[in-house]
Amino acid sequence: MDKFASMQAFVQVVDTGGFAAAARAMGTSRSAVNKLVIHLENELGVQLLHRTTRRVNPTESGLAFYDRCLDILAALEEAELAVSRIHQEPRGNLRINAPMSFGILNLAPAIADFMADYPELQVQLTLNDRLIDPIEEGFDLTVRISEASDFPGVITHTIAAAQQIVCASPGYLAKHGTPSHPQDLHDHSCLSYGYLSSHRQWRFMDGEQDITVPIHGVLCSNNGDVLRQAALRDLGIVLLPSFIVGADLGSDRLQRLFTSYQLPSLNIMILYPVNRHLSTKVQMLTEFLKNRFQAIAFEP
Known part of the structure; x- marks a missing residue:
């Protein structure tokens, strides 16, 4: 044996x-x-x-x-x-996990471009919006998006950052008014993301002052695209990453709010098991994704 x-x-x-x-x-x-x-x-x-x-x-x-x-x-x-490394050719199986919205909008096209250069590589891309244990579930590379930048039991490599945006549809604002201060959110329906610590409160920064506002609303979901669709249908105000709502802001389907306040940025990270040596394919894909996503900058 x-x-x-x-x-x-x-x-x-x-x-x-x-x-x-x-x-x-x-x-x-x-x-x-x-x-x-x-x-x-x-x-x-x-x-x-x-x-x-x-x-x-x-x-x-x-x-x-x-x-x-x-x-x-x-x-x-x-x-x-x-x-x-004599051939520097990524090959074999590569198991990747990523959040649903980011995986569909950004990661899947990037991986397809990477695979086009390396035909001997087979990728299993699993997309979900739950917090997984990459070691227990056997993933070689896990993408995680969070305000935090450190997780126990894994090596964390930040490859880019994304802004968080508070926005609403013109239709919702016409019916309910446009809030001018974060505290005005008490009088509005807020659509919240269920896996973030911010799903019951949103945090703003005004210079050195932190403003934390409890929120309530008609919909809480663990998927950003679900919340985006609800916002487009006038159901409430939403807090989402720029890579989900950037196109809607550019086309005026959603209107950005509280532009004079800052919100915590999100780290786009790659996680590896701490006791596992990084293979050539993982190292090369990590570098490829870092170069690609830092060039995008994820700004609205």
Whole structure:
């Protein structure tokens, strides 16, 4: 049995905390992962893992062996990369996760352009608007958009920034009036994004002064395009990234509000598992996306 495969399976089990999650990350069955780890324990003559019904944790011997496995597997990957860099050709499978709206509007066209140059690359692009664990779900590269810039257990690389925009349709403003100060939002229907901490309050900055305004409205969603469509249909005032509403602002379908106030910008980030060496394809795609999105600037 391949000892490197057994070591990779063991590392995945420790990283993800279970055999099922490790199997998903490796694209194989739970029984196959279990077999690899048992083979490793039999060869070494020690128990590497404490197994319970809820969680799998490394033993003292397992922790020591885990650290050495990371070094050995990193050295193996370095050797493989040294050979692949001779051709500098991204190839093989690449699993990517990204938010829905950004993925459709911006990331998918960029990845298509990247793949056109590298026909040996196969990409699995998963789009959703829930917070995922990139390690447990086995993604090589995860795009996340947030005011925060640091997440536990992963390496974070900021590639661009996007402005947040408060706006509404001319029809809504004609019916309900145009607010001139953030506190006026108390009298308006606000459409909120369900996964952000700001879904119950919006934060503005006026010089050195922070203004936090509780909001309420008829619609809360975890998808920016849903909120954009609602705003276009006169349902309320919306706070969305510039890459979602920029075209609507340019065509006057939406009108920007509170232009004399600042809002926190959003970091567009790429996340990698902290204990995984970056492959050539991940490094090259990251650099490609950074150059592409910094050139766009995501300003309305």
